[in-house]
Amino acid sequence: MTREEHLRRWSAAHGGTAASPLVRVWLDGVRRTASPLAAAGVPPAAVTALGLALALAALAPAAAQAELGGRWALGVPVLLAVAALADGLDGAVAVLGGTASRAGAVLDAACDRLADAAALGALWLLGAPALPVLVALGAGQLHEYVRARAQGEGVTGPGAVTVSERPTRVLVAAMFALGCGVYPGAATTWAAAGAWVGAAAALVGLVQLLVAVRRELSASR
Secondary structure, three states: OOHHHHHHHHHHHOOOOOOOHHHHHHHHHHHHHHHHHHHOOOOHHHHHHHHHHHHHHOHHHHHHHHHHOOOHHHHHHHHHHHHHHHHHHHHHHHHHHOOOOHHHHHHHHHHHHHHHHHHHHHHHHOOOOHHHHHHHHHHHHHHHHHHHHHHHOOOOOOOOOOOOOHHHHHHHHHHHHHHHHHOHHHHHHHHHHHHHHHHHHHHHHHHHHHHHHHHHHHHOO
């Protein structure tokens, strides 16, 4: 499949959203990585499941550092990064292999929500207070529900690209977990800061999305 065809199919799968230059670079890398997997007949659902398993596995080093000390948390950003890569690959494998389906899209969305919870759970295990973790989790889940519901009402594309898209959630959790591993003596402070940053971003992103969706739905009446 050519680069242009892959971009066209990605845009169609995302409600006609045009890929930005940065997204194009990401998609080029994903296409090259996914091509041999698609050629080998690897099921996209298997890649989706692998991504979720890696995200859940990030809880283990977080729990190990909380229990044993040391620098176990250094494994958290690594696992979250590889999980994020797998999350990008499953859709590309489906598109390149011609196996994209609505069931696969639903599975991917469900696994993404669980992976988001795992990333925040890692910060909680590393010492973040429950309040910002729950706020970040709740606002993030509501963010995606609002988007899905708005699309069901006719909103095309994402509605708005907010400050709390999934890459931001993963990056925040990974970055502050890395701080926990590099500075184990201040792990609780790093984890708490990450949870509060995640909560603030989730709330701002939710407001951004609600405003954009309301505007678009009002304009389409």
